[in-house]
Amino acid sequence: MRYDAVVIGGGRSGCAEALRRASDGQKVCLVAAGLTLHSLEPELKGKPYSELHNLTKAGIAVLRGDIVEEVLWGATASDPVRAVKTANGITLEAAEYVLATGRFFSRGLVADMEGVREPVFGADVDFPEDRSKWFDPDFFAPQPFESFGVKTDKAGRILKGGKPVENVFAVGKILGGKHDAGR
Amino acid sequence: MAGESSKPTKNREYDVIIVGGGITGACTARDCALRGLRTLLIEREDLCDGASGRNHGLLHSGARYAVSDPEGARECIKENLILKKIASNCVERTGGLFISLPEDGLEWQANFVQKCHEAGIPAKILDPEKVKREIPVVNQAIIGAVSVPDASVDPFRLTDANALDAIRHGADVLKFAEVEDFVKDGGRVVGVKVRSKDGLAEYRGSQTVLSAGIWAAGLAEKAGVHISMLPSRGALLVFGHRVADVVINRCRKPANADIIVPDDAVSVLGTTSDKVPFDQCDDMRVTPAEVELLLKEGVQLVPCLAQTRILRAYAGVRPLVSEGGDGRSVSRGIVLLDHEQRDGVPGLITITGGKLTTARLMAEMTTDLLCSKLGIKARCRTADVALPGSEKPVRKATGEYYSLAAKGRHGSEGRKMDFTGTGAELVCECEQVTRAEIVYCIKEFGVRNLQDLRRHCRIGMGTCQGNHCVRRAAEILAEELGCPELARQFVDDYLQERWKGMTPVLWGDTLREAEFMRNRYGRKDYEI
Amino acid sequence: MQDANISKLNFEACQKCSLCNEVCPMMAANPLYPGPKKAGPDQERYRLKDPEFYDYALKYCLGCKRCEVACPSGVQVADLIQKARLEYAPASKHPLRDAMLANTDFVGTLASPFAPIVNEVLPLKPVKAVLDGAFGIDAHRTFPKYSAEKFTTWFARHAKKAQEGFDSHVSYFHGCYANYNYPQLAKDFVKVMNAAGYGVHLLEKERCCGVALVANGFEKQARRQAKVNIASMGKAVSKGEPVLTTSSSCTLMMGREYGEVLGLPTEGYRDSLSLACKWLYEKIESGEVKLKFRKDFRMKLSYHTACHMQRLGWQNYTIELLRMIPGVQLTVLDQNCCGISGTFGFKKEYYPYSQKVGSVLFEDIRTSNPQAVVTECETCKWQIEMSTGIPVLNPISVLAAAVE
DSSP: OEEEEEEEOOSHHHHHHHHHHHHTTOOEEEEESSSSSOTTSGGGTTOTTHHHHHHHHTTOEEEESOOEEEEEOOSSTTSOOOEEEETTSOEEEEEEEEEOOOSTTTTSSEEOSSOEEOTTTOOOEEOOSSGGGSOOSSTTSOOGGGGOEEOBOTTSEEEETTEEEEEEEEOGGGGGGGSOOOO | OOSGGGOOOTTOEEEEEEEOOSHHHHHHHHHHHHTTOOEEEEOSSSTTOSGGGSSOOEEOOSGGGTTTOHHHHHHHHHHHHHHHHHTTTTEEOOOEEEEEOGGGOSHHHHHHHHHHHHTTOOOEEEOHHHHHHHSTTSOTTOSEEEEEOOEEEOHHHHHHHHHHHHHHTTOEEEOSOEEEEEEEETTEEEEEEEEETTEEEEEEEEEEEEOOGGGHHHHHHHTTOOOOEEEEEEEEEEESSOSOSSEEEESSSOOTTOEEEEETTEEEEEOOOEEOOGGGTTSOOOOHHHHHHHHHHHHHHOGGGGGSOEEEEEEEEEEEEETTSSSSSEEOSEEEEEHHHHHSOTTEEEEEEOOSTTHHHHHHHHHHHHHHHHTOOOOOOTTTSOOTTOSSOOOSSOSOTTHHHHHHHHGGGGGGSOOSGGGGOEEETTTTEEHHHHHHHHHHHTOOSHHHHHHHHOTTOSTTTTTTTHHHHHHHHHHHHTOGGGHHHHHHHHHHHHHHHHGGGOSHHHHHHHHHHHHHHSSTTOOO | OOOSOOSGGGGGGOOOOOHHHHHOHHHHHOTTSOOHHIIIIIHHHHHHHOGGGOOGGGGGOOOOOHHHHHOTTOOOHHHHHHHHHHHHOOOOSOHHHHHHHHOHHHHHHHHGGGHHHHHHHTTSHHHHHHIIIIIOBOTTOOOOOOOSSOHHHHIIIIIHHHHTTOSEEEEEEOHHIIIIIOHHHHHHHHHHHHHTTEEEEEOSSOOOOOHHHHHTTOHHHHHHHHHHHHHHHHHHHHTTOOEEESOHHHHHIIIIIHHHTTOOOOTTTGGGEEEHHHHHHHHHHTTSOOOOBOTTOOEEEEEOOOHHHHHHTOHHHHHHHHHTSTTEEEEEOOOOOOSOTTTGGGBGGGHHHHHHHHHHHHHHHHHHOOSEEEOSOHHHHHHHHHHHOOOEEOHHHHHHHHBO
């Protein structure tokens, strides 16, 4: 299916980005791994579908319970991404893609013993190699892993192998330390 | 245990004071009480706080020691059969496997089986093809497999059951009280000085037994006695679910991380073995190197461990004794030291070394010695009398669904829980702990905080490591203790303690959980 | 290296966020149901320890899979529950009724030749009372009518030959409903495909997809039938034909659950199995197919995303396809479960829950006041028609009516 923009991630930043673009007149598709903006947000407790209703009303095509599994790249990693394919077998083509998949809980970043990676586009991630530097032994102290995120250029495009990808932008928590988490 | 009956009175004269409320101390207290000795058990923290609660939860068949320590093997198989009978509720008869991988060869297996038979352990060589089919998670490269009667044992419940029975036979149990010094009369130890939140107190006893694991060395020094002990640290990993229903060992010379045990709803892999200085025994953090070693070896037993969620890492410390003092002849066997004979300090006995599996035997040996010193003739009955909770088999499929887990943990003691009304409310979803079970544990075991509570009912020990139940549990505990202002402190302390175990394995789903947990509780002004 | 968790149906990825519980229609309607979080990943850990920990209340699970759609961790919650039921559930108290409801094709085979009689007899009060009392089928239920002429019979007699006139073909898995109860849907499918320039082949052998068999615990039979379908679909795919369907539940069953729940190989056909609407939309978007619609077609429709359609995630194809039809005035309803869940709502003991679950959707439908509700699911159709009196159409039937 063809859109002006595909927003990947149905959290606070993803929903806001989708609504902003839709109000600019863009045809938007939003891919949410689970529900869109849901009752983990305190004010939405008990209203699992409230944001979905707003998104749908704004004309946004929402894919729920789906994730991007495959990226159809251009000639090189810096060229515009041609399309993405979801786990449900849906091919989405768009002029621009927005990565709003959040941090670890929402699987925007995936960590294993070896390191941290961004699973959708394989964007460059900022994190220390030494695993003992990922956390503070005091649970209540700020935790270093909470500032891990993808690297971007000045225009907000993700970096892959040090070079920006032409039409993929990152927003929200996946920006790591650069993201102002104070809400 | 918190009941008035177990509150010791300072004036009371004891026949025996046992210092250290791990499995050995609890078993000794029970044996003494059953033989009619006036008994006091003192523990500086909660029962099972030390090595007794930081191990595999493996009821050895003895097979692991058959080649290297035939005597230990014989002790194990004997105790294995006894515990299956008297502690049926704490033991799950999982059976055990010793698997041979191509690099192990089959020579060890042949000798191993012969040595098992010599020790009286029913070891049976199995067709590896059949084992691969029936237990698909086992390393499919195995060239041999031997079945032995290993089992899974719940060390918390076993310690609790022994302590309960001791109390029911007249013993006193004093928890959260640290022995600071001994009371001496001439050269003789006649009691202990104890520090607790109520201040300093003195308890007198004809005999004092040190069953404090690695901490016995430091205590003994205070009585002027030197025991040459080597703290040996063993790290373990807890995996989120049961990957196999049997204990799986490697059929080779015992080494690092070559046993995985199904414990309740999780699997425990271990262990490492490293000498550590005494000053580290009280706060052990597992290192990344240890985790890597455990995983590297563990996947040789069960390859899917590489993809299984790891809930936490923890470490315990084995009290190895090097009698002779030169550090060369280290024993993992039972060490019973009569300090009257050995050091000329009458009134003091140390029981150490040994294993979780042989704790009852250690207690029997100790109590035999105590009785001979006290001039009491009484037969040991601990091998014949069932422990509380295990008196009769519990039919599990009775009553509310969520009472099943409680009855599984506490056996016939589960009858004392009130599952009516809010009692049936599920508090810890991972480990299926209901309000009824929590209230029972608080009342029965004199619980002081959430760490104590978890030892008695597994609360917060499952997948989410307390993320979802800690607040509810804290509220119930604070309410039961009548101090609602403590709820926040309970949560803080509990999370800090869980964090210690989560950080060494902070990746994958555990890191996701950590982020979720921090999102809820990361700011000190979290909602309670 | 610790890669993404691959434990069985990903149950260890559960973070207990409870979003599955929030969207579970049964949990809201029935306090006896522990909810997907407990019934799925939580209790799974204990079932692995001891089958004694199977909770009888799992029987209330509708299998709507809304929990899986809501899960941010990719846990296959409903599959976990379904697998647990297959493995541990005690025997049904109504074995005969369950077998009758589950064997949609067998009963269909028996009923079709006697369709006029069956259709007359089933709605009769005494008969319903017998069904209610002896079989445990709720007396309130309207039974789907059985057609006198099966679709396959009609196809062989009237359509098969003409299909050979086309250069390209699709294979059609019609399913029990289109064959026995409502052949008009299958006929509409042939009409739409032909209008799109494609001939229709039937599969060499087709058995009921088995969704009702699995839900009722008949695992062996489901597996047997699945193997026949897998072989037939594989053959069609190897000829270069996509396998198209008109039922969302059959599609989900064959595309996903043959692999996830029954553990059968699906690689041979999975990527080529599609709902007709998705396939059509993609063909139209790529310019390979052009559909001409009647200029005088006017219809006010409300689209209901069936639960299994939501799980497939393909509703946007249907919605966009319907919007291509000039003259269609389309309301997209919020996704809510109708409550029937296949054969569940037919059972006497579950009927009240079924109606309670569906009440939100029925109200939405009445408010939107359409000429017809559109959905891909046949059991939603029975439930919505019975409960609201508003006719329900498969989108393919709407297209068939709208094409020139």
